[in-house]
Amino acid sequence: KSVICYATNWPQYRPGQGKFAMSDTDPNKCSIMVFAFAKIVGNKLVNYEENDIGANGQYMQFTQLKQQYPSMKTLLAVGGWTHGGDPFSAMAATAQGRAEFVQTTVAYLRQYNFDGLDLDWEYPKANDKQNLVLLLQELRQAFDAEAAAGMSPLMLIMAVAAGLQNAVPGYDVPALNRYLDYISVMTYDYHGTWEDQTGLLAPLNSPPGDDLSMTNSLNWWVQSGASKSKIHVGLALYGRNWKLANPGDTAIGSPTAGKGTIGRFTREAGVLSHYEICERLINGGYTTVLDPLGQINYAYNGQEWITYEDTVSIASKVQFILDND
Structure with missing residues (x-):
């Protein structure tokens, strides 16, 4: 079994004991560590925080964790909830935009010593579905071409919606299963303070008539064509x-x-x-x-x-x- 762990770059700004830099991370239980997040600007990956890059920046602190855990992979996530879906949609909508993103992403990952990319597009809409497939196909082709030329293979994973209102229109699941190494289902935030009543963050099962549960989400992904061996189940530590x-x-x-x-x-x-x-x-x-x-x-x-x-x-x-x- 593999365990994917996320480390975010904003706890460095928390006060007192809450302050947390990438060098404070203890990934001893993690097969893959993911740095969250980078963003898309003009079809290219760009660091969110000024101190992500540079000597002893957050990127460097993060990837240097491999010195202590050499079998672990360190990936860079792009997107997230705050980032939104529009930059992905605009980039993926044209062949030129995708080509620029793919080419510069490979170079960016190599420049900063990452082992792969985690796409966190929240969320593709129905008119993005085919463009997402093309983007994944072209990323996979570029990653495979590099590996064929003797480079260490870059990983390609994606964090995907658990709620069926976003998953059904947005994903061609067999295509995602074909091009991705892993599919990380975000089986949490089924309920939260955007609602005017209390609810459970991540219920394993839900009452009859309520499809908001981990079980229902995972059943849909498998029945829609995702291999169980590729699915990673999200667990919220908040x-x-x-x-x-x-x-x-x-x-x-x-x-x-x-x-x-x-x-x-x-x-x-x-x-x-x-x-x-x-x-x-x-x-x-x-x-x-x-x-x-x-x-x-x-x-x-x-x-x-x-x-x-x-x-x-x-x-x-x-x-x-x-x-x-």
């Missing part, structure tokens, strides 16, 4: 939190009055790092519940309501993966 409209109404689906209390390290309303959640639970006052159907936790205290994973819920999902291999 949580989502709401402010309850009524502190006495604490069940899943309870009405909310906005986002929960901001974490003192992440400083982003509606999301908490795992260590911020642990700190709150240790400090006391929270009632915790492991939802038997979703196999994921929620906790509440006054108006605060948090959904999150822990070692028990992660273990149940890993067991599900092993049982369905």
Whole structure:
């Protein structure tokens, strides 16, 4: 089994104990590490942060982790939720745009010592579907041509939607399966503070009539043509939190009055790092519940309501993966 781990380049700006540089990463459990993120500007990969590049930059700190773990691969992810889909759509829409992206991407990955690319296009629309296939085909051809010339093979993976409202129109699954080394299904964020009621971040199963679950997502990907051997299942090491409209109404689906209390390290309303959640639970006052159907936790205290994973819920999902291999 392989484990893909993501490290993001913005925790370097967090205060105190929350501050985290790429050199602080401990990837001893990871087969592949992915640096998140780069962006697309004018059909080319560009670093997000000024200190990503240069001597002892975040890129260099990240790829140097291979000195300690030589069998591990380090990949660069492009895109992400904040980046959006428009730069991908514009680049992939023309043969010239794709060719420029492919050619410069190979050079960029080699320049900064990455072992491959992770496309995090959130999300391709119906009119992007064929262009995405062409982009993947042309990237694969370029990567294979390099390998045939004696270079170490570059990996090509993609983070894809778990929600069927985005997956069904956006992906030609057999084509993705043909060109990608791995397909990383983002089986989390099924619910969050964009909704006006509480919900589970990443339920393994969901009630009848609700297709928002890891099981339903993964079944769709396999039935649509993805090889089980290529699928990687996303596990979220963070949580989502709401402010309850009524502190006495604490069940899943309870009405909310906005986002929960901001974490003192992440400083982003509606999301908490795992260590911020642990700190709150240790400090006391929270009632915790492991939802038997979703196999994921929620906790509440006054108006605060948090959904999150822990070692028990992660273990149940890993067991599900092993049982369905």
